[in-house]
Amino acid sequence: MTDLYNRAAFDHRLEDFEADFHRYGRSYALILFDINDFKSINDTHGHAVGDIILQQVAQRLLMFNRASDFVCRYGGDEFILITPNITRLELLSEIIENKRAIINDKYALKSPSNELIYIDVSIAIGGAIRSLDAVTSQALIEVADGNMYLDKKNKSHQTSDIKRI
Template sequence: MKSELTIYLLEDNSDDVYLFKQLLANDKAINYSTLETDSLDGLHKLINAIVPDILVIDLNIRESIGLDTLVEVRKFSLDIPIIVLTGNDDEIGIQAIQLGAQDYLLKSEINASTLKRAIQFAKERLILYSALGQLATRDKLTMLHNRAAFDEKLEAIESDFLRYEVTYSVLMLDINNFKPINDTYGHLVGDKILQHIGHRLQMFNRANDFVGRFGGDEFVLIVPKVDNDEKLQRLIANKRKVLNGQYAVQSITGEILNIPISIAIGGGIRGINAFSPKELISIADLNMYKDKALNAAKQESGNNNCFSKKD
């Protein structure tokens, strides 16, 4: 039985589209399914509908020329391997790889063998680069995305907002009364709490949501397609339900501790509450601290018994 491989081809020359498909036809091992488009907007819509295995893009199309085409595609291409097609200029191809493509092919030298080999190598290279990239963009304690990854994701989703008006929300999360936990039980217990929260955030999120550790006991979420306050409040309520509660951890002496945790959460929506990514982060952060102050006031007037050993 043949394996299946989906390719999206960005090409505005109908003759080149025909030749491309002919080179991949009648393969004995793989069934190549190719969908073509002649515009960046068309490619973006295809990716939004179904994520392909490979992108093959001509650098020179009617609306974009040269490496700018690759830069635009990478803004919405997620983690899809990219092969660029260029004329007779190896230097442009090498620069394309430096800018994030996995391989390049000179149109004058393409044949069935070189094309199929490039497709296979592009997939393998992306897997390798992704594995190496995880080391630089992951928080070592929680294995969530780190601040550098957050900045990169925010830039990408802001580009989508400006080009396609795809709204998004940023949520800032902070653990209430985290310092007393560290002071009472030590940083080992505090680290375990951070790991547990990171695990819950990873488990209970949609595939397109970004989850990261902002620093210390602060976490951050980027959630696409939140376009009104009602959706935002439902999202925040859902995160409270998932994260608030008792966390069982073992102390350095071997005691099983049952620690109640609550999370302060604040959010904002791009284009509604804020008109730049920087302003959006500030608003989400401000709303988080308002929520933290409200929690402190409730705790002061209520039960002050924060910690207990597990029965």
């Protein structure tokens, strides 16, 4: 539906990134995205409109990536970006803020009844760097997920909210 890779492809690509980390010392960042209040979009406007929002967010997530980046739909209204050679928190924060600026917006679309509607869409984002934040890829996902929920909870969108372990 979103033309993005799925969870199975993510698992495979994560193994590739992890192998490069162990073999060549190449760090990578994992960034999780979750659409805020997506259930209320579905409940208010219907699942067809929710599907369009998922498609539009997916297309915006693909914008301004490097060829080596990997974007997938993780499940439901969650997406993941894996980007190699990220070693500094400042660079991770810059990527997060750039994605936030691209995605957080008022989306204009036609409803199933063919009327033009506007829906405010925002995302919670959490990231982690493999060489800094975690000792395994699974722990990296957990750190990024925790940071995403901190972002969702705070809604302050301060990059200083990135949790370190």
